[in-house]
Amino acid sequence: MSQPELPGWRWGPFTFRLPFYHTRFYWQEALQGLFIAAATGLSLIPLMTMFFGLSFEEAVAVSMIHSILIGSALIVFGEPYAPGWITPALPLVLAFVLGNYEDPTMRFQAMTAVSLNFALLLFVLGVTGLGKKFVFWLPDTLKAGIILGAAIAALKRVFIDDAERFLLQQPIATTLACAVCLIFAFSLPMQKLKENYRFFALLGALGLLPGFILAAVIGPMVGEVTYDIQWGFMVPPVMETWAKVSPFMIGWPSLDMFVQSMPLALITYVIFFGDLVTGNEIIREGLQTRKDEHIDINPTRSHLSMAIRNALMGVAAPFFPTQGSMWVGVHVIVMQRWKSGKAAMDSLHSGLASYYAMGIPLLFFVLPLLTGLRPLLGIALSLTLVLTGFACAYIAMAIPRNNASRGAVLLIGAGLAFFEPWIGLLFGIATTLLLVGWDRNIEPIPQEE
Structure with missing residues (x-):
């Protein structure tokens, strides 16, 4: 018989x-979380700088606020999922924000606009129960096109838009990291x-870490990475950062920004x-x-x-999603x-909270870790986007059920990646309407057969 859920307030x-x-x-979850969070949670810093x-230092402060809000999903709100970014949306958001606004202040305002739009949408659809109906109502071809658009935008960002800043600066280390992780x-x-060898199973369970460590070792050998590790502790400049990013200090987004960013939400x-x-x-399977x-x-x-987390992020450290x-x-x-059983982990909530170091962002105060990772953050960003592109592509391609739908998905993906x-x-x-029709499926997420 199932016991009550882990108590709390x-x-x-x-x-x-x-x-x-x-x-x-x-400690097993905390150790993994420390290094993998370090490899991915800080990877937006090159974009912010x-x-x-x-x-x-200011970008670290923004990342710290993001980390605290992510951890709050487990600690404060009691969610039973391992929280993270909505990564497939990231390249689409970057294309919109970086492509339309040159001034850093306006770019942060645009991030605030899409964050608050998304928070409002979540609130309305959640309270009314219309969210499930909305996703059921969307046709499969359009959903697949949206996901493929994220894949194209992610790969375009790595190999074309920002290639000179990231990929071409560290080509060998970045290629190795991406290849190993893929x-x-x-x-x-x-x-x-x-399945057959425990060594490979353990290595695979570490996620992005093996490829990232390989890049960290090979990078200095080929002259693409130079470490300047500093010792001590750093207090991220939260108030100085607030003055540069918060709409309370830099001004609120224009109505046009809210309107233009609604499709992204x-x-x-x-x-x-x-x-x-x-x-x-x-969870149900478990x-x-x-x-x-x-x-x-x-x-x-x-x-x-x-909705609450995105609203707070939008006014404190706007960087969607x-x-x-x-x-x-x-x-x-x-x-x-x-x-594996109660002896291995008493509660799912305990395991998740441990992976996120109990919601305490110690990582952002440890200067040797921050400065040691600094020359690798461009690699981490490229790695994140390449894996996002690959994963989104195979998910999108599994959804269409006929050739007309497959061709339409490619057109929609290209349109979303290249147009406003x-x-x-x-x-x-x-x-979708002209080539396929409104091909709704009763299942919200078609399963690969």
Whole structure:
């Protein structure tokens, strides 16, 4: 018989679980989380320093605020998913913000606009229950085109738009990191090795870390990486950063910014809903093994918690879409150990909170770690975008059921990647109607057969 869910302090539809009091600490998850979070959580810093006018220290402060808000999904709101970015939306947002605005202040205002639009959309669709109906109503071809558009935009950002700043600056290290991570994450021959050999299974469970470490070792050998590690601690300049990024200090977005960014909020919602469905299915599958713990799946709570986090991010450290519902790879890794039994992990909430270091962002104060990672952040960003592009492409290509739909998906993806958001979305709707029809499916996320 299933036991009650891990207790905590209820507030409204949410549950606050105090680290070390309600949730146990597991060093295995914390160690993985420290390094993988370091490899990915800081990877937006090169974008913030190059395109948004921030210093390295100010970009660290923005990343720290993002990390605290991400951790709050577990600690403050009681969500049962490993939270992360809505990564497929990132290249589309970058194309919109960097392509339309030259001034760093206006770029942050645009980030605020799309964040607040998304927060409002989540709130309305969550409270009314219309979110599920909205995603069911969208045709498969349009959904697949949106996902493929994210793939094209991600690869375009790495290989064309920012190639000189990132890829061509560190070509060998970046190529090695991307190749190793793609092989361990997606290669079918590697999957067989992981099933047959424990060494490869352990290596594969580390996610992005093996490829990133290889780049960190090879980079200095080929002259592409130079370390300047500094010792001590750093206090991120939060107030100075607030003065440069918050709409309370730099001014609020114009009405035109809100209107122009609304399609991005709609597109991101489709991706978010897919993450939510995926996370729920992973939990339901795990509950068949762990019948001793109840996990509360509550879509309304998820919508509201995401709305609050995105609204806070939009006014404190606007950089969309860093406040998502789930980091699929981490969610699966923690779930696997939770499924091993109560002796391995007493509660899923404890394992998730440990992976995110109990919501305490110590990483951002440790100067040797920050300065050691600094020359590798461009590699981390390229790696994130390449993996996003590959994953989005194979998900998108699995959805169409006929040749007309496949061709339409490619056209829609290109339109979303190369046109303005409104134009891309209207082009996608027209392409779907004219070439395929409104091909709705009763399943929100078609499963690969």
